[in-house]
Amino acid sequence: MSSRGAASGEPGRAESGAAESGARESATAEWYRHFGTVDAPGNSECYAAWSVGIAEDPELIRRIDEWPHNKRQPLLMLAAARFLGAHISPYPGFRAFLDHHWEDVSRIVLSRATQTNEAGRSATLLPSLAQIAAAGGRPLALIEVGASAGLALFPDRYGYEYDAGAAVTRLVPAGAAPGSYPVLGCALSGPVPLPAALPQVVWRAGIDLNPLDVREPDDVAWLEALIWPEQDFRRERLRRAIAIAQADPPLLVAGDLNDQLLALASQAPSDATLVVFHSAVMAYLDAAARDRFRGTISRLAVERGCHWLSNEGHTVIIQADGSSVVPEMDESRLRGRFLLLHNGNPVAIAGPHGQSLEWL
Numbered sequence: 039m040s041s042r043g044a045a046s047g048e049p050g051r052a053e054s055g056a057a058e059s060g061a062r063e064s065a066t067a068e069w070y071r072h073f074g075t076v077d078a079p080g081n082s083e084c085y086a087a088w089s090v091g092i093a094e095d096p097e098l099i100r101r102i103d104e105w106p107h108n109k110r111q112p113l114l115m116l117a118a119a120r121f122l123g124a125h126i127s128p129y130p131g132f133r134a135f136l137d138h139h140w141e142d143v144s145r146i147v148l149s150r151a152t153q154t155n156e157a158g159r160s161a162t163l164l165p166s167l168a169q170i171a172a173a174g175g176r177p178l179a180l181i182e183v184g185a186s187a188g189l190a191l192f193p194d195r196y197g198y199e200y201d202a203g204a205a206v207t208r209l210v211p212a213g214a215a216p217g218s219y220p221v222l223g224c225a226l227s228g229p230v231p232l233p234a235a236l237p238q239v240v241w242r243a244g245i246d247l248n249p250l251d252v253r254e255p256d257d258v259a260w261l262e263a264l265i266w267p268e269q270d271f272r273r274e275r276l277r278r279a280i281a282i283a284q285a286d287p288p289l290l291v292a293g294d295l296n297d298q299l300l301a302l303a304s305q306a307p308s309d310a311t312l313v314v315f316h317s318a319v320m321a322y323l324d325a326a327a328r329d330r331f332r333g334t335i336s337r338l339a340v341e342r343g344c345h346w347l348s349n350e351g352h353t354v355i356i357q358a359d360g361s362s363v364v365p366e367m368d369e370s371r372l373r374g375r376f377l378l379l380h381n382g383n384p385v386a387i388a389g390p391h392g393q394s395l396e397w398l
């Protein structure tokens with residue numbers, strides 16, 4: 039079975055890249071066509087047009103198929119071109135850009151990965167974080183696994199605008215000047231337990247296979263390139279979140295989350311409530327690695343009173359072993375959204391970029 043990136047644009051996987059005989063498109067061409075006709079429309083008309091253009095361009099498909107399988111994903115290739123300066127344009131202009139810059143596009147594709155860091159997801163995690171802090175009567179120590187640049191580690195430094203239709207609830211970080219932080223908008227439905235104030239975070243740390251460094255201009259440029267061309271509001275939000283992280287860079291450990299979690303958790307202050315959380319990460323792990331992670335979480339829950347928040351979608355990648363990233367809820371109910379679990383129990387369905395929160 040072939041599978042592809044979901045609307046969040048994060049990596050998927052197609053079958054063999056080898057061209058099939060007859061009129062059928064190669065798997066890579068199919069992957070780009072799917073991205074261009076299913077994932078991109080509504081998010082980026084430019085990416086939709088470019089991706090369909092690539093799907094219908096056998097020479098480009100041949101070049102893309104020279105890359106290792108996990109490097110052929112549309113978002114990675116398109117972000118590499120954007121990183122190198124490709125502007126919104128009709129496909130022929132983009133094609134000419136690729137011809138001029140193909141070696142550089144290849145170099146970026148081979149050296150980078152899709153590591154979209156979406157600060158907006160903090161809006162969907164915040165109510166649960168505040169509940170945990172209130173129940174424990176202590177401030178929070180946060181560990182994000184698969185943290186990218188760690189922008190979700192600052193839920194106490196962002197502003198929030200929760201729109202429940204009849205009423206809008208605004209939360210702002212204490213003492214921060216307006217305009218100095220991103221304001222994360224989120225449409226609510228159901229009885230979302232909104233806090234009266236932001237929870238206190240006394241310690242924050244992350245783990246990533248390849249942590250991005252907000253002090254490195256190239257890493258910042260890559261984070262910007264991963265945002266789809268027309269989504270200026272996300273770019274603006276990213277810039278503000280990066281400025282906050284630059285002022286107080288988070289502790290980020292390089293390595294596999296399963297190898298690093300226990301050692302990092304042992305560094306968290308014991309007088310704070312530890313929360314381990316993740317968004318858009320479990321799809322990168324196979325079932326055995328996810329089981330190992332859950333085992334570690336169970337151990338931390340018993341030994342440390344640790345809480346676990348999982349914010350994941352079904353279809354970012356379908357694993358080769360056929361296992362589901364979110365077995366608790368079927369895809370027809372999620373429809374491209376994420377399931378938020380607190381200690382393994384479903385609590386909400388969240389917009390993949392934090393734009394909505396439906397409490398269950």
Ligand SMILES: C[S@@+](CC[C@H](N)C(=O)[O-])C[C@H]1O[C@@H](n2cnc3c(N)ncnc32)[C@H](O)[C@@H]1O
Pocket residue numbers: 048151152153154155156157159183184185186187190245246247248293294295296316317318319322323
């Ligand atoms: C799609 S990004 C999401 C980043 C962040 N969680 C967010 O929501 O903005 C997934 C991140 O998980 C990281 N990752 C994937 N597998 C990992 C593993 N086994 N251990 C640590 N990090 C991993 C990737 O490097 C990438 O930065």
